[in-house]
Amino acid sequence: MDHFFETRFSEMKSDGVSDVGVKRAETFIHDGEKFLETYTITETFFEKSVQKARSFVEDELDVENLDTKVFIVPEERRKDFLQQWRQLGFIAGDNDNGFYEPLVNSVVVYHQPERFHEVTFEATLVHELAHATSKKRLRLTESNNHTLVHTDRIGFALIASNFGYFLEEGLAGSLQAKYLQLNGSEDQEFWEDFMNSLRTVTKLVDEQRPFNTVLQIGDLKIPASYSIFDRNDTPPLLTTPYLLFGAAFDLLCQQIPSFRETAINARKDHKSISALAQMINNQFGKGSYVYLQKKGYYNGPTDALETYKYILERTK
Numbered sequence: 001m002d003h004f005f006e007t008r009f010s011e012m013k014s015d016g017v018s019d020v021g022v023k024r025a026e027t028f029i030h031d032g033e034k035f036l037e038t039y040t041i042t043e044t045f046f047e048k049s050v051q052k053a054r055s056f057v058e059d060e061l062d063v064e065n066l067d068t069k070v071f072i073v074p075e076e077r078r079k080d081f082l083q084q085w086r087q088l089g090f091i092a093g094d095n096d097n098g099f100y101e102p103l104v105n106s107v108v109v110y111h112q113p114e115r116f117h118e119v120t121f122e123a124t125l126v127h128e129l130a131h132a133t134s135k136k137r138l139r140l141t142e143s144n145n146h147t148l149v150h151t152d153r154i155g156f157a158l159i160a161s162n163f164g165y166f167l168e169e170g171l172a173g174s175l176q177a178k179y180l181q182l183n184g185s186e187d188q189e190f191w192e193d194f195m196n197s198l199r200t201v202t203k204l205v206d207e208q209r210p211f212n213t214v215l216q217i218g219d220l221k222i223p224a225s226y227s228i229f230d231r232n233d234t235p236p237l238l239t240t241p242y243l244l245f246g247a248a249f250d251l252l253c254q255q256i257p258s259f260r261e262t263a264i265n266a267r268k269d270h271k272s273i274s275a276l277a278q279m280i281n282n283q284f285g286k287g288s289y290v291y292l293q294k295k296g297y298y299n300g301p302t303d304a305l306e307t308y309k310y311i312l313e314r315t316k
């Protein structure tokens, strides 16, 4: 049991969570940690990629020594992994490329070299590690046989509810896109595939700044930096709800001075979350913060599309 959890458990106790509840959470977390350590390939094999992603997140979000553990699951073991992971009582989506599990302060990313280039894999690591940077104050809920633990995150994103994902995913998506922009041209295979694909989907390729090339997605125009290159899809350049939230988040940062800085502060300081809410309401009118924060991803990309449109239409 590391220091991180000792602190959180004492917080739980001071919040009035019963000893039995705390004991259950402890056992649950212990089993999860043991499972990850024995089941997955640890970060050693992918040390270079993990180190790059980790340093990037530390620099961008002003964190020293991000102590989150990283586990990589080879794609062919995903199904088996998920089945056993859920048997332990943890939650994870079927189609995500990775996730952050605050209960065990760990990031899990699937390694799918046949689908994604190395730089895309690293950008996914960046996305998940970004989630790991919020101050994790665990809140315990007993439900059936499970002990669910909720965390306060940038926008109070709550597990088992659709509320609060916009800012949380927005920040993670924003960093994911930024990492790709900064490192994409160094991955030669990615770069060639990306450029070829851009030329296939639009004639208006900005050859100097290809990531700024605008892609038409439905009735929406979005810069190519918020797309993900997935070899399994046709066309291979697609966007995801997470990256759309990132695009919307970056629009806010461009419009509101100190928005990004306040969002970063909100990782550890809950007062900054109120400040963010005020900034959004001042910009777009009363109620806009709650409107945006109700946009989650339970409806697939619909909510993220609406978030992006809402902000884009109000961008001068």
Ligand SMILES: [Zn+2]
Residues within 6 Å of the ligand: 127, 131, 169, 172, 242
């Ligand atoms: Zn995410």
